[in-house]
């Protein structure tokens with residue numbers, strides 16, 4: 208049994224009512240032709256990634272109409288009868304090539320850096336989650352990414368073509384942000400992050416957290432999604448207005464309050480490693496929405512409402528070695544998650560497989 212990392216111990220830290228004060232970064236300013244304006248925004252972005260590993264992005268390239276439409280599709284999908292969703296069932300397997308399709312409540316279970324099968328089995332009982340997800344990779348025909356499990360068009364007409372559009376929009380924003388991050392890091396070749404992610408093997412999770420009693424969440428007996436860090440490079444997280452997402456700032460978990468029109472962006476393990484701990488792959492979780500609890504009429508025996516989120520996980524090409532970027536040799540504040548009592552030199556695919564192996 209390996210030692211439990213720092214991250215794991217913190218996974219049970221308390222939650223604060225005070226929201227995380229991460230900044231809203233204006234995408235248009237990141238692209239501004241005036242160096243002065245760009246510089247201020249770059250500095251804010253860098254500071255936020257050093258502190259939280261998270262930031263809000265406003266004024267970005269994906270229209271709010273399209274985001275709203277994505278959430279409507281998500282609801283339509285999860286509302287389908289079980290027999291239909293079962294046509295694209297995610298197998299009970301943690302192999303990368305099986306990480307596709309509908310994972311019913313109870314199948315997927317997130318834990319943080321626990322690589323021992325017996326321990327994970329125990330955590331499934333002691334820290335259950337309540338969620339359904341639809342997992343998918345690149346929806347376009349390609350030879351790099353394992354094929355998706357796709358519903359026949361008749362079961363949800365229009366969904367498959369929307370998925371392609373959504374994928375393209377997320378990929379475009381991701382690539383643009385990777386280029387910006389290369390500039391913020393002042394890499395000699397600021398396209399390095401994009402080059403390492405040339406193969407379009409990123410991943411989208413559509414998450415649905417069904418309504419449930421609030422008590423197990425407020426008693427800290429259960430989470431909608433357990434505390435974890437993301438595996439990859441830069442994650443784009445679209446959340447609805449329900450709330451409950453929390454980020455760990457090194458002391459405690461703080462609410463990441465939903466802000467309409469923004470996408471939450473966060474650093475994953477690979478980017479933390481590549482920046483040598485300058486940027487943080489932060490623990491985050493989904494707990495009870497604080498907004499609900501502070502209402503005057505809050506009744507502890509009540510339920511929390513359905514919650515939806517859509518997450519685009521940026522992932523480096525499978526064979527890319529995940530190691531410090533040239534120019535990032537100096538250690539940052541955070542000890543990268545990807546340094547441990549395993550072989551330190553790892554490809555993106557090896558890390559992904561290690562993190563995914565016991566999740567399903």
Ligand SMILES: O=C(O)CCC(=O)C(=O)O
Pocket residue numbers: 412414432437444446452491492493515516518
């Ligand atoms: O649902 C959320 O807001 C968080 C999702 C998340 O962190 C994940 O799927 O990795």
Ligand SMILES: [Fe+2]
Pocket residue numbers: 435436437491
């Ligand atoms: Fe996450």
